[in-house]
Amino acid sequence: MNKLLLAALVSGALAVPAYAADYTIMAPAAPGGGWDQTARTMQEALQAEGISGNVQVTNVPGAGGTIGLAQFVNQYNANPNALIVGGYVMVGAILTNASPVSLANVTPIARLTGRIRRDRGACRFRAQDGRRPRRQAQG
Numbered sequence: 001m002n003k004l005l006l007a008a009l010v011s012g013a014l015a016v017p018a019y020a021a022d023y024t025i026m027a028p029a030a031p032g033g034g035w036d037q038t039a040r041t042m043q044e045a046l047q048a049e050g051i052s053g054n055v056q057v058t059n060v061p062g063a064g065g066t067i068g069l070a071q072f073v074n075q076y077n078a079n080p081n082a083l084i085v086g087g088y089v090m091v092g093a094i095l096t097n098a099s100p101v102s103l104a105n106v107t108p109i110a111r112l113t114g115r116i117r118r119d120r121g122a123c124r125f126r127a128q129d130g131r132r133p134r135r136q137a138q139g
Helices: 002-015 034-048 063-075 088-096 134-138
Strands: 023-027 055-059 082-084
Touching (some): 034 055, 063 082, 063 088
Parallel strands (some): 023 055, 023 082
């Protein structure tokens, strides 16, 4: 009888979808922008794949994302169910705004954009092009 009860409980537990905890994704920008769109796409994917049944996107605009970054670090420190979207703009804003928090205060989990290869930088020209970088032409 005990084995039958245990089997019924196990089979019942397996029939229930196994959702992870609720997630919060912070888009440190106003609604409609690139970071917001990325966060909402992540929200849809997490829910569509059955990873989580409840994913909330929070928008915190201002200062190139540094206001949202500071709020994220203070509010969700070490919370594995909280994510923030960021990008290259935030790197410059951290320096420009002398932000008290930086990307060193968060843990990166994924890269969604490509990497610029040093051998194909924006200021490089091949010798056969006949062009020179602006700083050489002005010198």
